[in-house]
Amino acid sequence: MLRRRAVVVHRRTELDDLLDRHGTRGQAEFFLRGRGRGLAEVQARHDALAAARDAVVGALPPGWARADVERADLPRFLVAPEDVVVVVGQDGLVANVAKYLRGQPVLGVDPEPGTNAGVLVRHTVAAATALLRGLTGDATGDRADVAASAPDPSARLAVDVLTTVHAELDDGQHLTALNEVFVGHPTHQSARYTLRCAAGSEHQSSSGLLVATGTGATGWWASLAHDRGGRRAPGRSDGRLGWFVREAWPSPATGVRCNEGSVEPSDDVALTVASDRLVVFGDGMEDDRLVAAWGQTVTVRAGDEPLRLVRP
Template sequence: MSLAPRAVLVHRTTEYEELLARHGTHGQAAFFLSSRGRSIDAIARRHARARRTLREVAAAVPLTWRRSRVERADLDRFLFAPEDVVVVIGQDGLVANAAKYLSGQPVVGIDTDPGRNPGVLVRHRGADAAALLRAATAGGGRTEELTMVEAVADDTQRLLALNEIYLGAPGHRTARYRLRADDDRAEEAQASSGVLVGTGTGATGWLRSLWLERGSAVPLPAPCDPRLLWFVREAWPSPATGTSRVAGELGAGQGLRLTVESDRIVVFGDGMESDALELTWGQSVRLAVAANTLRLLA
């Protein structure tokens, strides 16, 4: 007998809840903000909308289904199952935060604040949740397979990301390493602020910023393109380090390898610094298009 589907509702702590955790009460939080020329009213309204949408989606889960909730901070400790339908309730970035922990489960993005969020990944409203859940399990919903990027270290550590993976020294120090693409004959020693490898989904954010800054002639990938772009940030030329390999493109089967030449380099995806790989002298990591994709209901 097969298990009933499980709806996993992914959400995050609101700004209002963070204020209460810091200041204790609504009144104290309101006083703190007013003393700095700000009002708590808009923050409280956004909190109310987010919690109302969460309740609306929870009520739409069929009675025969199992259900669970997970907060953003607990994603790295939550065990997703193959039969899950993942409903992300919040901002676009929350979909990216959840994506690295999934392996093919359908994902529904619910926007809690239409007009404030871009809605690139959270494309639906809470009122649509019942129909979307049915479509996710009945096969009637159209899905997009969004390309992801992976980092695989020489000690088998592996990291996935939907938008981008960043490699650099902690604490904003200079990262020192050797860099080589698969089709390069030689590697180059570099000292820089780090390396960013991004997908088409990430092309609306950090990757696009670097692409514009460099005036790159390489077209940005679309979210479903099996193609990545990479940029070295602020490479420093010196007698021992070069700047000839600071940008490139990776297609399916191609990779970019970085070998550490400093005490510590961290590798993290989609801004989740709390769940990073740590590499040290002599270790290497390869960046490439991931075999995993994110199945997002369109």
């Protein structure tokens, strides 16, 4: 039998970054004072995260292995099929993890209730530790809402299956995101391309294309929807995506007719690049991006691997 493992994901705190940049606590405090802040606030948030991680680790079932992963190391870390992923931090950290998973359950733990929105980090530290202590070493179960064939070490966990968004270049490069995928110019200048969607195709020049899931509809997508008088968001689990073209420019050569819409589960929206290059990235992680050269096509659709987020 495989030994079960918990992958505990966190990100560096503001205090970690300050000490790296300034060398000592005294220098960090001096820097903060010059900006009307104090070290005590930064220390308190650092301590809250550390305490939450310690509590989660202490609650893991006997015999389970553990791996601690910082956000920057996620692209180089292999999550095994039998792992349970425990994310301690902000909602955005769950989104950052989602692209590296293939069906593993994710338990989001909020170390600072009231500071985070709690959309994806749904569990308080107390609730998360109680849940983890309730799991056995092999965590078998027969819940109807978890497929028996899935490589799930914790079938006793009830999960919500959240739609992801998948972008693929015509050379096979691809990425997956939980909230949204953005396609546009790397410096956010005008992007030129031909857009193909359910309503037809159109040559466009714009600030880029945003394609979002129902989970992402509370973020960047929501601000665009608000500016256009409000649009119905896709459901988090229904497989439908929503998209907007940002600031499409009308000209003799470019149009603005196809500037928003939805992508049904069996459909996609595609963009053929007419600039020197455009970038494709997900969930605001611009450093982890694809580059599409002139003439390449980027196709965006619902992902094949949804996020299995543990319910409270």
